[in-house]
Amino acid sequence: MEKRFDIVSAGISAVDDLKYVDEYPPIDCKIPVHGSTRQGGGPACTATAAAGTLGGRTAYVARFGEGELARYMVWALGQHGVDTSHMVRDAEGGPYHSVIVVDRKGHRNVFYDPALYRTVRAEDMPDDLIASTALVLLDHITDPPLTPVAAKARRLSVPVLGDLEGETEASRGLAALTDYLVVPRHWAAWATGAGDPTKACAALASAERRATVVTNGVDGCYFSTPAHREVRHVPAFQVQAFDTNGCGDTFHGAFALSVARGLEVADAIVIASATAALKAVAAGGRKRGWEALPVLDAVREFLGERLQEPERSALLQKMEALR
Template sequence: MFDLICLGHAALDRVYSIAAFPPEPTKLRATQAMEVGGGMAATAAVAAARLGGRVAFWGRVGDDAAGAAVRDGLVAEGIDVRGLRTCQGAVTSTSAVIVDAAGERMIVTHLGEGLDDDPAGLPWPMLAQARAVLVDVRWPAGSLALLRAARAAGVPGVLDVEMMAGAALAELLDATDHAVFSRPGLAEFAPGLPEPDGLAKARAAGAAVPGVTQGEHGYLWLDPAGRARRQPAFAVRAVDTTGAGDAFHGAYALGVARGLEVADCARQGAGAAALKCTRPGTRAGLPDGAALSAFLAERAAAV
């Protein structure tokens, strides 16, 4: 049995730490450099696996060194990669991540080339063993196919909505149960609207439980009655915010898989995101279940 099947973007991140972002283009010397697995759905899969979930990842990489590194990184986390397709002659997605001393980051992503778009060859029988699915917007054909199949099977779906979602977003929202937007993703979907109104638009498009991650302001979502609810962010000393949203998505989706209430999913996600920010790198700070439970208990006792 799988708690979660995650489908979408897998990448190799090259992370460079700098003292501060310059006011104009120039040359900078990095104080630290590392190469780690990245990608939205792939990092969310790692977040859920670290928390004790049994996780499978479905996605695409090229037959290159970056693709091999992506696969090896997921396998090392105990993630089932039977649905990770190696596309012959293709180029794996890579990202350059620049992080300043305050923990803020800038990301430049190449989404890869020649990656097979057809989801027909995915290991669909595995869906019968899943408690929930999580998809991102970087492989629309695969994400839509999995969300629709999950709904037909009575398996809840969670959609990670980032910028550049494209024309398929309307269909994806109609096919999902939970839609977790980034602030830029929601602004792109509902330009000019206040965030609660943007979430209402997402709900009208089909997502029963829409929400938006708001960084240091926490998580805002609409409950079944359409009322705005909020999970505050947990204050920590941020070293690197890269992957914080993915940490939230993985922990939130694992909560959905385990049948938690939305408020508890959001709290779990906020805790995982906060702990991730305390260490550099896309995945180094992702907590295990014991660390997250201790952190949440400590913060509850402090209230």
């Protein structure tokens, strides 16, 4: 049956207000800012915007009121083709709000305020919404985790992709319910006690899960599937990175869309790596935040330049499924 959505997601959304200063001052100072920008953020939310930018049919669910930050988030998601019609009305609710001060060297401190964030409940995602998607994408930073939503998706036989960053005991329960576990190295190391990403990936992999992926920034990622349990390393594409903030989320979005459209895990990882690398390039630093999320043709062009035959033609052919 053709599904209405490729991805329905829930998790953290954030409005990031970036302030640019020359240098970090000592405390008790007044200094001017020489630029400001507002950007969307949050793992699941950015992943969904990334998949929407690639042309995926996506929806994001959150408990939002009518506040300025919530309205900004809905607008920003809409700019990236994400359906927000399934938002749950919660007068008090809204995204995280971060103020991020960046100096000329690119150092930054993040001051985040989670006060408006309300965790989506299982009843906020009705059965027919979950049944209408090929995949449910959930993140985890703070408790309570989205485990009840994952359990519901599992009951409805819709695969769950988890992006777990918050090192809380409850995140283990969410991990156990994922069909695709795609986590950064720090979470994998915390969960397994293995600092080495190959060992951590092997320890996390399970026969029931379709894929276990550990990402490790510029080093690339490590993955294991039931058909090929031995962990494989996929190097990141070498690029001149201008802004790696949100690369992991972009990776999740592209990976989720690829597997939702039926591509094999190994191919989805190459597509995700390319999409994340392009996000890092950020059009040579000319684009910021979600503006730097690449469209599908840009990812195809990049892979066309970076891959060798016969892999190039084979993958570009398979990527027709993403159109």
